[in-house]
Each structure stands twice: as structure tokens, then as C-alpha cells.
Amino acid sequence: xxxxxxxxxxxxxxxxxxxxxxxxxxxxxxxxxxxxxxxxxxxxxxxxxxxxxxxxxxxxxxxxxxxxxxxxxxxxxxxxxxxxxxxxxxxxxxxxxxxxxxxxxxxxxxxxxxxxxxxxxxxxxxxxxxxxxxxxxxxxxxxxxxxxxxxxxxxxxxxxxxxxxxxxxxxxxxxxxxxxxxxxx
Amino acid sequence: xxxxxxxxxxxxxxxxxxxxxxxxxxxxxxxxxxxxxxxxxxxxxxxxxxxxxxxxxxxxxxxxxxxxxxxxxxxxxxxxxxxxxxxxxxxxxxxxxxxxxxxxxxxxxxxxxxxxxxxxxxxxxxxxxxxxxxxxxxxxxxxxxxxxxxxxxxxxxxxxxxxxxxxxxxxxxxxxxxxxxxxxxxxxxxxxxxxxxxxxxxxxxxxxxxxxxxxxxxxxxxxxxxxxxxxxxxxxxxxxxxxxxxxxxxxxxxxxxxxxxxxxxxxxxxxxxxxxxxxxxxxxxxxxxxxxxxxxxxxxxxxxxxxxxxxxxxxxxxxxxxxxxxxxxxxxxxxxxxxxxxxxxxxxxxxxxxxxxxxxxxxxxxxxxxxxxxxxxxxxxxxxxxxxxxxxxxxxxxxxxxxxxxxxxxxxxxxxxxxxxxxxxxxxxxxxxx
Amino acid sequence: xxxxxxxxxxxxxxxxxxxxxxxxxxxxxxxxxxxxxxxxxxxxxxxxxxxxxxxxxxxxxxxxxxxxxxxxxxxxxxxxxxxxxxxxxxxxxxxxxxxxxxxxxxxxxxxxxxxxxxxxxxxxxxxxxxxxxxxxxxxxxxxxxxxxxxxxxxxxxxxxxxxxxxxxxxxxxxxxxxxxxxxxxxxxxxxxxxxxxxxxxxxxxxxxxxxxxxxxxxxxxxxxxxxxxxxxxxxxxxxxxxxxxxxxxxxxxxxxxxxxxxxxxxxxxxxxxxxxxxxxxxxxxxxxxxxxxxxxxxxxxxxxxxxx
Numbered sequence: 001x002x003x004x005x006x007x008x009x010x011x012x013x014x015x016x017x018x019x020x021x022x023x024x025x026x027x028x029x030x031x032x033x034x035x036x037x038x039x040x041x042x043x044x045x046x047x048x049x050x051x052x053x054x055x056x057x058x059x060x061x062x063x064x065x066x067x068x069x070x071x072x073x074x075x076x077x078x079x080x081x082x083x084x085x086x087x088x089x090x091x092x093x094x095x096x097x098x099x100x101x102x103x104x105x106x107x108x109x110x111x112x113x114x115x116x117x118x119x120x121x122x123x124x125x126x127x128x129x130x131x132x133x134x135x136x137x138x139x140x141x142x143x144x145x146x147x148x149x150x151x152x153x154x155x156x157x158x159x160x161x162x163x164x165x166x167x168x169x170x171x172x173x174x175x176x177x178x179x180x181x182x183x184x185x
Numbered sequence: 186x187x188x189x190x191x192x193x194x195x196x197x198x199x200x201x202x203x204x205x206x207x208x209x210x211x212x213x214x215x216x217x218x219x220x221x222x223x224x225x226x227x228x229x230x231x232x233x234x235x236x237x238x239x240x241x242x243x244x245x246x247x248x249x250x251x252x253x254x255x256x257x258x259x260x261x262x263x264x265x266x267x268x269x270x271x272x273x274x275x276x277x278x279x280x281x282x283x284x285x286x287x288x289x290x291x292x293x294x295x296x297x298x299x300x301x302x303x304x305x306x307x308x309x310x311x312x313x314x315x316x317x318x319x320x321x322x323x324x325x326x327x328x329x330x331x332x333x334x335x336x337x338x339x340x341x342x343x344x345x346x347x348x349x350x351x352x353x354x355x356x357x358x359x360x361x362x363x364x365x366x367x368x369x370x371x372x373x374x375x376x377x378x379x380x381x382x383x384x385x386x387x388x389x390x391x392x393x394x395x396x397x398x399x400x401x402x403x404x405x406x407x408x409x410x411x412x413x414x415x416x417x418x419x420x421x422x423x424x425x426x427x428x429x430x431x432x433x434x435x436x437x438x439x440x441x442x443x444x445x446x447x448x449x450x451x452x453x454x455x456x457x458x459x460x461x462x463x464x465x466x467x468x469x470x471x472x473x474x475x476x477x478x479x480x481x482x483x484x485x486x487x488x489x490x491x492x493x494x495x496x497x498x499x500x501x502x503x504x505x506x507x508x509x510x511x512x513x514x515x516x517x518x519x520x521x522x523x524x525x526x527x528x529x530x531x532x533x534x535x536x537x538x539x540x541x542x543x544x545x546x547x548x549x550x551x552x553x554x555x556x557x558x559x560x561x562x563x564x565x566x567x568x569x570x571x572x573x574x575x576x577x578x579x580x581x582x583x584x585x586x587x588x589x590x591x592x593x594x595x596x597x598x599x600x601x602x603x604x605x606x607x608x609x610x611x612x613x614x615x616x617x618x619x
Numbered sequence: 620x621x622x623x624x625x626x627x628x629x630x631x632x633x634x635x636x637x638x639x640x641x642x643x644x645x646x647x648x649x650x651x652x653x654x655x656x657x658x659x660x661x662x663x664x665x666x667x668x669x670x671x672x673x674x675x676x677x678x679x680x681x682x683x684x685x686x687x688x689x690x691x692x693x694x695x696x697x698x699x700x701x702x703x704x705x706x707x708x709x710x711x712x713x714x715x716x717x718x719x720x721x722x723x724x725x726x727x728x729x730x731x732x733x734x735x736x737x738x739x740x741x742x743x744x745x746x747x748x749x750x751x752x753x754x755x756x757x758x759x760x761x762x763x764x765x766x767x768x769x770x771x772x773x774x775x776x777x778x779x780x781x782x783x784x785x786x787x788x789x790x791x792x793x794x795x796x797x798x799x800x801x802x803x804x805x806x807x808x809x810x811x812x813x814x815x816x817x818x819x820x821x822x823x824x825x826x827x828x829x830x831x832x833x834x835x836x837x838x839x840x841x842x843x844x845x846x847x848x849x850x851x852x853x854x855x856x857x858x859x860x861x862x863x864x865x866x867x868x869x870x871x872x873x874x875x876x877x878x879x880x881x882x883x884x885x886x887x888x889x890x891x892x893x894x895x896x897x898x899x900x901x902x903x904x905x906x907x908x909x910x911x912x913x914x915x916x917x918x919x920x921x922x923x924x925x926x927x
Contacts, residue, residue: 388813
């Protein structure tokens with residue numbers, strides 16, 4: 001399921017690989033949310049699905065469940081106007097008191113760090129969390145901001161021009177995969 | 186000196202005659218006409234006359250405009266008699282009847298003589314001032330109609346103003362009739378007018394302040410009634426609606442002394458032209474519905490409407506660079522009237538002879554001017570028309586100081602190439618281009 | 620959705636574009652409900668509020684919307700401007716351009732003034748009401764409010780009652796609602812009904828009762844006090860009696876019909892106080908939604924103007 005203009009280059013994780021990595025991430029996140037009021041917040045749109053998978057695993061293990069939220073960072077982006085298309089604003093839903101809550105922010109791919117920077121700005125507009133931790137399914141390197149994840153499913157070696165995509169069945173993919181694409185010349 | 190214009194298509198809209206040939210004149214009077222075969226030249230020889238090659242263009246009697254604004258005295262930033270005359274000559278005209286709403290108004294012999302004299306100095310067209318009916322066009326007291334008549338004024342009118350006191354208008358008409366003058370009356374009953382757009386679908390959707398057709402009906406009916414009452418000939422200027430035409434036809438059928446005209450713009454544009462709020466499309470009276478436009482064209486075609494006027498209203502940028510409601514109405518049109526009628530001819534809506542009749546014959550009839558026919562003994566007042574040339578309406582292409590036309594930047598088809606008045610070329614693109 | 624350059628009117632704005640604005644407004648409404656009601660999205664964007672015709676409410680709504688998006692705002696009202704000293708709109712606007720605004724929000728007494736400005740200056744123009752033409756953000760906020768209550772605009776029966784002829788609110792609602800598939804009825808005395816409205820697909824009534832009957836939404840328009848000297852109706856009292864919305868007339872509408880009014884209301888004239896304050900009245904929600912809709916419009920018009 002490659003996007004238009006992209007050529008599939010290699011598969012970083014297949015379905016069983018994705019499941020293994022999520023299991024480990026879930027264990028780490030469980031440790032972060034074990035003490036005091038906590039929440040897992042997925043960044044729109046990829047992070048929301050990864051967060052949902054992690055929460056499913058926590059539920060399956062019988063772990064006490066943290067609060068759940070979604071965060072859209074469009075309005076906090078620093079690249080508005082750099083792309084021609086109109087950025088789409090998606091649902092931000094934080095149905096709990098953020099202040100004094102420990103937050104695990106979840107995204108699918110960590111790259112330049114700009115999205116996380118925007119997410120941090122967005123989050124603090126909702127209150128003063130006890131702490132914010134970051135969990136990502138894939139860290140592909142090439143940070144432009146000094147941001148690091150606390151929980152990393154997979155560290156991947158990539159080229160800057162490549163594109164890393166997390167494809168999950170709930171977004172219409174035939175199977176769970178993490179794929180590296182090359183932009184078509 | 187004799188001059189012969191050869192190799193042209195002669196049209197005499199008065200008789201409907203149309204033939205390939207030549208016209209020769211001397212001392213401002215047509216001496217002879219002749220028929221030839223296209224492309225074969227003139228077998229009879231030019232007999233020593235100066236020859237002008239008409240290059241296959243159309244030769245018609247020159248145009249006469251019953252209603253234009255030359256803005257002098259008082260509004261020279263818009264136009265003056267010299268620039269207006271040059272524009273009129275470029276539009277194919279040899280006589281122009283101009284509005285009295287100058288500053289001071291043309292309400293006495295001094296201003297009337299001043300305007301006529303300015304026209305003589307400019308030397309392009311005969312400038313015929315319309316005299317005011319009321320002093321200062323204020324609608325309160327009668328202007329010096331008799332003295333203006335003595336000075337050479339042929340018509341009286343109140344420009345685009347409404348005389349609220351119908352009794353005063355009646356007396357003005359009666360008095361003007363005394364001196365053989367014609368009254369030029371425009372009109373919408375202002376009590377029914379909210380703004381300068383046709384009250385219809387476009388004004389409803391675009392929220393434009395509007396004027397219903399009834400405003401014109403009331404005015405036209407009033408003016409017909411006064412013509413009937415006073416027996417002074419009334420010329421109904423700038424009819425815009427089917428209803429106005431209906432009242433006109435009925436009055437003519439009853440023998441009421443009325444004639445009528447339509448403005449060229451109203452024959453080619455309708456209410457849709459103002460939908461974009463372009464102040465250039467703002468004219469008074471408003472552009473009406475498509476059905477109204479069609480009725481006007483039909484009336485020009487069958488002669489119920491005698492004349493097409495330019496309603497030339499040169500306006501400055503400061504008059505037009507405004508919100509639609511605040512912009513001054515009017516368009517600079519005198520150089521495009523032929524092209525606009527030619528558009529109707531090319532579209533098959535109006536016969537060529539009817540278009541030329543409305544520009545050359547009808548207006549002369551209203552004012553009692555000679556000419557309007559191409560025959561020996563008639564004045565050599567002629568216009569040579571290129572019916573096919575495409576030209577872009579740019580500010581530089583207009584001799585008028587007024588660049589305010591809805592056609593600015595657009596391409597029109599057809600244009601006068603030479604205007605001859607009293608045997609002399611007052612405008613000549615034909616030989617200038619050589 | 621193709622990006623818009625101006626918002627001059629709802630006439631000609633596509634169903635997809637309206638839906639995009641309304642969807643976006645829903646997210647912006649959520650922003651306004653946070654503790655920190657502000658996002659940094661339009662930092663560096665300058666919005667001029669150019670109000671030739673005074674309207675404190677609309678101006679404040681746009682100002683709040685711009686500020687919640689972190690845009691800078693400049694207010695320019697008729698009384699503070701040189702327009703009162705005889706300067707033309709264009710001259711004043713050209714002077715405004717020296718402040719390099721990205722967006723100009725214009726309220727003006729003349730229909731088409733926004734079109735004129737859009738042709739004349741290089742800024743995105745938002746029509747905040749031009750004469751009797753349109754008031755597109757009002758139309759959008761009304762549709763937003765209807766959608767919140769009714770779920771969808773499709774086949775919604777909407778009655779607009781009052782001075783349709785002179786109302787820009789009515790025009791924007793008619794255009795927008797028809798585009799969105801709603802069914803529009805208008806009613807008012809014949810003096811307040813413009814000709815040929817039926818050609819747009821609107822049902823026109825000269826009585827309020829048949830217009831309200833079975834309606835999902837009843838929108839009452841403000842009777843303009845400044846028109847009172849006019850000759851469109853005899854008196855407030857008679858207007859209230861013949862064309863005003865009271866509880867009995869509201870009973871003709873669907874049981875779950877909502878009551879709307881663009882404000883400010885003339886209580887006791889076009890609407891009785893008990894109806895204005897009843898549970899079915901969403902008039903105050905309209906005001907709140909106005910900010911969200913205007914945020915969406917400012918965002919859509921200026922997000923693409925930000926340089927990276």
C-alpha cells in the first residue's frame with residue numbers, strides 16, 4: 001500500500017515483528033503509567049493507532065488502564081504554508097484533567113522531532129502535566145530538534161530522503177507492516 | 186477641388202440602397218455617385234478628382250449623436266469640447282447634441298454660444314447644445330429658452346434630472362414649442378428609485394439598490410402625456426425597457442408627437458453586466474433584463490425607436506474608483522457605438538441598414554438636420570466603416586479623456602476609418618495608416 | 620479542498636468548501652473551550668478589521684477569532700479613519716496596505732464593496748457584511764449551529780422571516796443552505812420581499828404562519844430601527860402582531876425546532892421575550908459559534924500565506 005509517487009524499498013517489520021515490538025512497548029509504557037494518575041495520548045493520526053494497540057495490550061494483561069486522549073498538532077506546526085495543500089485539522093480529545101497527570105505521548109515514527117515539539121506546545125496549553133514521556137514505534141534518526149524518545153519499539157537505519165511508513169490493518173492496510181519507501185524520481 | 190472616394194460599399198440607410206461604387210463631392214456637397222464592379226476599379230475614370238481608395242470598406246452617411254456629455258464648461262477633467270469632438274469624429278460623428286448640465290448650466294444664450302463656439306474652434310463636429318428647461322436645472326423657474334433658441338439651440342432638456350414640478354415642465358414644453366424646439370426628456374420617477382440597478386433577479390441576488398421598470402413607465406407615461414397636451418415634440422431619450430417601448434408604440438400609433446432613442450450600451454448589455462459590481466458597468470438608467478434588451482433591439486430594428494444615442498459620459502478615475510453604490514454612473518461610449526451596434530449586426534439581431542439608420546438618419550430627423558442620405562446635392566457628411574477590424578479598447582485607443590467603459594481591455598469588431606464633414610476629413614485612420 | 624483567496628460571499632462556494640469550513644470550525648470551537656483558548660497557528664499574520672459601517676459585535680467576534688489563532692489585529696473603524704474626512708475607500712485601503720496586512724476583514728454599507736477591495740489590494744478579503752448583499756460568516760455560523768443541533772443540513776426545513784429584501788444575513792443563509800441541500804422558506808411583508816427569489820429555489824410567503832409550519836429551524840431577522848422612518852410597515856406593534864414570532868406561532872414548527880436570530884434582537888418586535896429566552900432558542904450559541912467559524916475562515920484564508 002505505497003502512497004502515490006513512492007516505491008517500496010524494504011520492509012522493516014512484518015506483522016509478527018510489529019506485534020513483538022508493540023508487546024515490548026506496552027511493557028515499557030505500563031511501567032511509566034503504573035504510579036499516580038496517568039494518560040496515554042496518541043498524536044494524530046499515526047500515533048493514535050499505535051496508542052490504541054498499546055492500550056489493547058495493557059487491557060489484555062489486566063493492567064490498570066490510564067486515561068486516553070488524542071492530540072492533533074496541526075495548529076502548532078511550524079511548517080504551515082510550506083506545503084501547498086491545506087493541512088487538515090483532526091480531532092483533539094483530552095477528556096480528563098491534564099494537570100497533575102503523567103502523560104505518555106505516543107507517535108508512530110520519530111524523525112526530525114518537530115512534530116513532538118509541536119505536540120509538547122499543544123499539550124501544555126491544556127494544563128501542566130506531572131510529566132511527559134515519549135513512546136514511538138520507530139525511531140528512524142535525523143533529529144533536527146533535541147528530542148529523544150523514552151520508549152522505542154525499533155531503531156531503524158534510514159536515509160534522509162526515504163520515507164518510513166507504519167501500516168496497520170485498521171487504516172486499511174492488508175497486514176501490519178513497517179515499510180521504507182523511496183520517493184519516485 | 187473635387188474628391189472621389191472609390192472602391193467602397195455604399196449604403197444609404199434611408200432608402201436601403203446598397204451598392205459597390207464611388208461617391209464624389211465638391212464644396213461640401215455630393216456631386217455624383219456611381220456603381221462599379223468590386224475589384225475592377227472605376228471604369229468611368231475619376232475625371233481629375235482627388236481619389237481616395239476606400240479599400241472595400243462601407244460608406245455611410247455620417248452619424249449624429251443626440252446625447253453626449255462634453256463636460257465643458259466646468260468639468261474639463263472629464264472631457265472638454267475639443268477632446269469630445271475628437272472622440273466623436275473618431276466615432277464617425279459629424280454632429281453631437283450635448284448635455285446642458287455643465288457648470289454653469291447651459292440655461293441661457295451665453296453658455297449656449299460658448300459651447301457652440303468651442304465646437305467651431307475644435308472643428309471636428311457640429312456641437313449642438315441642449316438648452317436647459319429650468320434655470321440652473323434646479324426645477325424651479327424657466328430658463329431663457331427663447332434667447333437660447335435665437336442663439337441656435339434646437340432642443341431643450343434637463344440632462345438626466347427629474348423636474349418634480351410637472352406643471353413647470355408643462356409650461357417649459359409649451360414655451361419651447363413656441364420656438365419650434367424639441368424637448369429631450371429622460372426619466373425615471375425618482376420616488377420609485379432606490380439605486381442604479383435594475384430591480385430583478387440580479388439585484389435580488391447581489392443585494393443591489395434597484396429601480397423597478399415601473400419607474401421608467403411612470404416617467405415615459407408622464408412625458409407622453411405632456412407631449413400630447415402641449416403638442417411640443419418630445420424625444421424620449423434612453424428608453425431601457427419593454428414597457429417603455431410599449432408606451433412609445435402606443436403613443437406613436439395615436440399620433441402623439443414623440444420620438445425615442447436607446448443608448449448603445451443598453452442594446453448590448455443587460456442586468457447581468459453589473460453582477461460583479463464593476464463601477465464601469467454602472468450607467469443610468471440601469472441596464473435592464475435580457476427581455477428588455479431584446480425589446481429595445483426589436484424597436485430599433487423596426488424603427489419604433491428612431492435613434493441610438495451614445496449617451497457618452499466621460500468620467501474621471503476618481504468618479505469610478507469607488508464602491509458601486511457611490512460611483513458616478515455613465516460610460517465613455519462615443520468611440521464604440523458603431524462597434525456595439527456592429528456586434529448586434531454580426532449576431533444577426535439587427536439589420537445593418539437599421540443600425541445605420543438609427544445612427545445617421547433617425548437623429549437627423551429628430552433635430553431637423555439635413556443629410557443622412559448619399560445622393561447628389563446632399564451634404565458630403567460621410568463615414569467610412571471597417572466592419573471587420575478587431576481592435577482592443579485600451580485607454581490609448583480612445584481619444585476621449587474618459588476611459589471609463591465596460592469594454593476596457595476587451596476586443597470589439599468594427600470601427601470608423603474615416604469621417605468626412607462638409608467634404609473634409611475630420612478623422613482619418615485610413616490614410617494615416619499608410 | 621482548493622485554497623480560497625477571499626471570502627466575499629457564499630454564492631458559488633461549493634458544498635465541499637462549506638463542509639470543510641464547518642468541520643474545521645468544530646475543532647476550533649473545542650479550542651475556545653480550553654483553559655488556554657489560544658493556538659499559535661497564525662503567528663506573524665496580520666488581520667485588519669476594517670469597519671466602515673459600525674458593528675461592535677461582528678468586529679469583536681473577528682478580533683477574538685484572530686487572537687485565538689495568535690494573529691495580530693488592527694482595528695480601523697469609520698469614526699477613527701480618514702474616511703470621515705472625505706478620503707475614498709481605495710485611498711484608505713492603500714494606506715492600510717502600508718501595514719502589510721495579510722487579511723482584511725471589511726464591513727461596509729455598500730453591496731459589492733468587498734469585491735471592489737479584492738480587485739484593488741493584494742490581501743485576502745473577508746466580507747463581514749456588505750450592504751444588502753451578503754454576510755458570509757454569519758451564514759456559516761448559522762449553518763454550523765443548525766448542523767450541531769440537527770446533525771445534517773440536507774433536507775432541513777429552514778424558515779427565514781423578516782426584511783428579506785434588505786438582509787445580507789438572509790442572502791448568505793439562502794445561498795449557503797441551498798448549496799448544502801436544505802429547503803429554504805422566506806417570509807415577510809411584501810414590502811420586504813425582493814422580486815424573483817423563487818427563481819433561486821426558495822419558497823416565498825407573505826405570511827409568517829405557512830413559512831413556519833413544519834420547520835426545523837425558524838430564523839427571525841432583525842427589524843432595522845434605521846428603517847423605521849421608512850414606509851415598509853406601519854408600526855412595531857403591528858409588525859409584532861402580524862410577523863413577530865411568539866409561542867403560539869412557534870407551535871406551528873416541528874416540536875424540536877430551534878429558534879435563531881442574528882442579533883441584536885428587538886425584543887417584543889420580531890420576537891417575543893419568552894421565545895427569545897426559551898429552551899429552543901440557540902441565539903447565544905450562535906454568538907459562540909461565530910468565533911469558531913471565523914477562526915476557521917481566517918485559518919483557511921491565511922494558513923497558506925505563512926512562509927516557512
